[in-house]
Amino acid sequence: MFSTVLVANRGEIAVRVIRTLRELGVRSVAVFSDADADARHVREADTAVRIGPAPAAGSYLSVERVLDAARRTGAQAVHPGYGFLAENAHFARACEEAGLVFIGPPAPAIALMGDKIRAKETVAAAGVPVVPGSSGSGLTDGQLAEAARKIGTPVLLKPSAGGGGKGMRLVRDETLLADEIAAARREARASFGDDTLLVERWIDRPRHIEIQVLADAHGRVVHLGERECSLQRRHQKIIEEAPSVLLDEKTRAAMGEAAVQAARSCGYVGAGTVEFIVPGADPSAYYFMEMNTRLQVEHPVTELVTGLDLVEWQLRVASGEPLPYAQEDITLTGHAVEARVCAEDPARGFLPSGGTVLALREPQGGGVRTDSGLSEGVPVGSAYDPMLSKVIAYGPDRAAALRGLRAALADTVVLGVPTNAGFLRRLLAHPAVAAGDLDTGLVEREAESLVPEGVPEEVYAAAALLRQPFPADASGWTDPFSVPSGWRLGGTPARTFHHLRVPGHDPVRVGVRRGGDGTAELDFGHAGEREEPADACGPLPARPAPEGSRLVEVSDRRVTVELDGLTHTFSRADSPDGVWLGRDGDTWHVLDHDPVEASLSGAARSGADTLAAPMPGTVTVVKVAVGEDVVAGQSLLVVEAMKMEHVISAPHAGTVTELDVTAGATVAMDQVLAVVTPGEEA
Structure with a gap:
C-alpha cells in the first residue's frame, strides 16, 4: 500500500477519498484553488497545497500544477476522484512519466473509452449491443445534421469526450439542429476541451441502468451489480439506487457479463462503470451507451449493498493486489438510494445558486450516510459544479430505503444556500417513483408539480415573529430573563408559542426555541410545553407540522430561514417603523406587526x-x-x-x-x- 496519496479533486469526493485513506493509514494530500482555501477537504487532509486561482483551467485542470504538488509532498500515487482530470488520458500518462501511480485505468483504456465513437465500435466488436447512431469521428455540423435526419428525430447529440450529461442535447425539431449543434459544441469545448459530437437514436421513455465493474492487473474482472439512474434532469442524474427493480436475475447476469466483456475489450484495470440504455417495456433489449473510466458519483449505493469500499479497492488494485473475489462471491443485500444535493433553486427554474453556508446540518447514522464537502462559514460560488453533497439511505428493502432517504433529506439543512433538497424529497414521494415506474423523462414531466408555489406561510410567520431583536443593555449584554424565549436556568430552553396571521392564509401557530448563538429552531402546529394565549386570530384549527428542517439565523437587521431546502431572507427596511421585507424571486413581501402583504412585479421593479x-x-x-x-x-x-x-x-x-x-x-x-x-x- 502507498504511504502518501494526492487527491486531485475538491468537494465531497475529495473528502470521501481522504476518509478511506485515513482508515488505511495512508497520508493524504489535498490540492486547492484560491476559491477553496478554507474548504473542508483542505482542512481534513494531512497536507494541502495551493495550486492556482479559482478558475479550474489554472488550478484543478492544470496537469503541471497538480504534478508539482505531488512532487513537493512526496506523493507516490494520485487519486483523481471524478470530473476535472479523472478521465484525462494525458494526465494518466503524465503521472506515469513522473513516476506516480495513477489510481485508475491505463491511459490507453481512458483514451479509448473516452472517445464514444471508438468505444462503441470496440464493444460492438466484443459482442455488446450498442445504440444506433452516427459513425466516424470529426463530423462537421452539416454531417451531424444529415446523420440526424437519416436516423430521424428525436435524436440525442452527445460530446464524444467527457460525460456527466454535459453538452448533451435532445433534439425533437429538425429545424433546431443547427442551433443545438452549436450549443452542444460550446458546452463540450468548455467542459472537456473537445467539441467532437456524435448523434444517437433517442429511445422514448428509456431507463438508464449501469453496471459497476472492478478489474485487477492480473486478468480478473467482476461486476458488482447494477444501479438504476433513470431519475435525471437535463441528462444529469439526481437520484440513484441499487439494485434496480426492473431487472430479474437472468437480465442482471446478462447485462453484468456484457459489462465485463466491455471492460475486457479495452484492457481495463480498476473501478469503472458501463452504462446501458434500457427500453422500459423490454429490459432484455439493452444497449451500451458508454463506459465511465473512473469512480462514479453514485458509487455509495453499490458500496452499501455489496459491503465493499470501492475507494479502498481502487487503491489496492493500483498498488498491485489481485482481486480475491470470483463473480459468485459477489452478493447484493438490501437496498440503497442516493440523492444529490445541489446548489440550485427549483423556484427559479433550477438555476444555479450560491451564498455562504450560515448553518449546516447533515444526517449520519441509522442507515443514513452523507458524503459532503460543506462546512459552516464557507462560500459556495459559481466556479465549479453545483453538487454540494450526497445523502444515501440503506434499508432491508426498497420501501424502507426510500422512507429513510426522505427523512434524511427533511433533516438536511444548508442555511444560506438555496438547494434542491426539498424538491428531491417530494420527488421520492411521487407515486411513480414509489412504484418503481421510472424513465429518464419522468422528472422533467413532473418538475413543475414538485415545486411549491410561493413562499410557505410559515416563513412569513417566522419573519414576523422574529422582527424584534433581543433587548440588550448599554454594554451589549442581554438579560436572559428579559427575553420571552422560554430560557431555563441550567436546562434546555422551552419553546414559546405564538399565534400569527398572514393575509390570505389560515392562522399559524409557531413555536420558537432560541439559542444563544443567534439561531432559532421553529416548530409549526406543535403542541406542548408553554403556550401563549390565543390572540385576535381566535381558535386555531388543528394542522400537521410540515416536513422539512426549519432553522433560522437572526441578527439586528436580517432573518434567514431555511425550510424544505429553500432559503428565504428577510431584511429590516429603512423606515421609521422598521418593517420586514422578504424577497421571493421578483416579488417583495412587506411584513409589519399586523402583517400586510404587498408586491411589486419584476417588470415594475x-x-x-x-x-x-x-x-x-x-x-x-x-x-x-x-x-x-x-x-x-x-x-x-x-x-x-x-x-x-x-x-x-x-x-x-x-x-x-x-x-x-x-x-x-x-x-x-x-x-x-x-x-x-x-x-x-x-
Whole structure:
C-alpha cells in the first residue's frame, strides 16, 4: 500500500477519498484553488497545497500544477476522484512519466473509452449491443445534421469526450439542429476541451441502468451489480439506487457479463462503470451507451449493498493486489438510494445558486450516510459544479430505503444556500417513483408539480415573529430573563408559542426555541410545553407540522430561514417603523406587526425591457450589439454558471439600446445585462 496519496479533486469526493485513506493509514494530500482555501477537504487532509486561482483551467485542470504538488509532498500515487482530470488520458500518462501511480485505468483504456465513437465500435466488436447512431469521428455540423435526419428525430447529440450529461442535447425539431449543434459544441469545448459530437437514436421513455465493474492487473474482472439512474434532469442524474427493480436475475447476469466483456475489450484495470440504455417495456433489449473510466458519483449505493469500499479497492488494485473475489462471491443485500444535493433553486427554474453556508446540518447514522464537502462559514460560488453533497439511505428493502432517504433529506439543512433538497424529497414521494415506474423523462414531466408555489406561510410567520431583536443593555449584554424565549436556568430552553396571521392564509401557530448563538429552531402546529394565549386570530384549527428542517439565523437587521431546502431572507427596511421585507424571486413581501402583504412585479421593479442575469456566472457568448434590431425570443447572450448554460432572450421585438457586458465578463445575480426597447408597433 502507498504511504502518501494526492487527491486531485475538491468537494465531497475529495473528502470521501481522504476518509478511506485515513482508515488505511495512508497520508493524504489535498490540492486547492484560491476559491477553496478554507474548504473542508483542505482542512481534513494531512497536507494541502495551493495550486492556482479559482478558475479550474489554472488550478484543478492544470496537469503541471497538480504534478508539482505531488512532487513537493512526496506523493507516490494520485487519486483523481471524478470530473476535472479523472478521465484525462494525458494526465494518466503524465503521472506515469513522473513516476506516480495513477489510481485508475491505463491511459490507453481512458483514451479509448473516452472517445464514444471508438468505444462503441470496440464493444460492438466484443459482442455488446450498442445504440444506433452516427459513425466516424470529426463530423462537421452539416454531417451531424444529415446523420440526424437519416436516423430521424428525436435524436440525442452527445460530446464524444467527457460525460456527466454535459453538452448533451435532445433534439425533437429538425429545424433546431443547427442551433443545438452549436450549443452542444460550446458546452463540450468548455467542459472537456473537445467539441467532437456524435448523434444517437433517442429511445422514448428509456431507463438508464449501469453496471459497476472492478478489474485487477492480473486478468480478473467482476461486476458488482447494477444501479438504476433513470431519475435525471437535463441528462444529469439526481437520484440513484441499487439494485434496480426492473431487472430479474437472468437480465442482471446478462447485462453484468456484457459489462465485463466491455471492460475486457479495452484492457481495463480498476473501478469503472458501463452504462446501458434500457427500453422500459423490454429490459432484455439493452444497449451500451458508454463506459465511465473512473469512480462514479453514485458509487455509495453499490458500496452499501455489496459491503465493499470501492475507494479502498481502487487503491489496492493500483498498488498491485489481485482481486480475491470470483463473480459468485459477489452478493447484493438490501437496498440503497442516493440523492444529490445541489446548489440550485427549483423556484427559479433550477438555476444555479450560491451564498455562504450560515448553518449546516447533515444526517449520519441509522442507515443514513452523507458524503459532503460543506462546512459552516464557507462560500459556495459559481466556479465549479453545483453538487454540494450526497445523502444515501440503506434499508432491508426498497420501501424502507426510500422512507429513510426522505427523512434524511427533511433533516438536511444548508442555511444560506438555496438547494434542491426539498424538491428531491417530494420527488421520492411521487407515486411513480414509489412504484418503481421510472424513465429518464419522468422528472422533467413532473418538475413543475414538485415545486411549491410561493413562499410557505410559515416563513412569513417566522419573519414576523422574529422582527424584534433581543433587548440588550448599554454594554451589549442581554438579560436572559428579559427575553420571552422560554430560557431555563441550567436546562434546555422551552419553546414559546405564538399565534400569527398572514393575509390570505389560515392562522399559524409557531413555536420558537432560541439559542444563544443567534439561531432559532421553529416548530409549526406543535403542541406542548408553554403556550401563549390565543390572540385576535381566535381558535386555531388543528394542522400537521410540515416536513422539512426549519432553522433560522437572526441578527439586528436580517432573518434567514431555511425550510424544505429553500432559503428565504428577510431584511429590516429603512423606515421609521422598521418593517420586514422578504424577497421571493421578483416579488417583495412587506411584513409589519399586523402583517400586510404587498408586491411589486419584476417588470415594475426593474422595467420590462431590462434583461438581468438570472444567476451569478460568466457571460460566454454575446450575439448582438447596441443598435441592433431583434425579434421576440431571439437569443441575445449566454450566461454560464456551474457548468450550465442559460440563454438570455429578447422579451419582445425592438432595438438593443443598452449592452453592459462583453464575452468573458463575470456577472452577479440580477445584474443588468442589456436593455431592449420596443419599437413603435410593439
